[in-house]
Amino acid sequence: MNVAIVVSVVIEGVLTGLVYGLMALGLSVIFGIVRVVNFAAREFAVVAMYAAYLLFVTLGLDPIVSLLPIAGAFFLIGYALQTVLINRFIGVPSMNNSSCWSVLPSSSSTAC
Secondary structure (H helix, E strand, O other), X not given: OOHHHHHHHHHHHHHHHHHHHHHHHHHHHHHHHHXXXXXXXXXXXXXXXXXXXXXXXXXXXXXXXXXXXXXXXXHHHHHHHHHHOXXXXXXXXXXXXXXXXXXXXXXXXXXX
């Protein structure tokens, strides 16, 4: 086996694991603080990676150089998503305890 290939595979594996770890950390922070399950950050990260790849293939722009414009664009998109969609649900009582949303029949006689 070529040592350079093994080192390259190990480095790529560690970097991929770090990306997955950052995505999981972001999910736990969002859910822990805001109590809203928001998977959009992970989806935005994947779409941003595809955008960097697309800029590299079409324009020949280095992915490190394209980091700032892509991060800025996705920050604005994420901020708009936060203000338009997610802020409406922050502070709203959880619907998990409501008898209207339970699978089992409720023992209370309240109407939904």
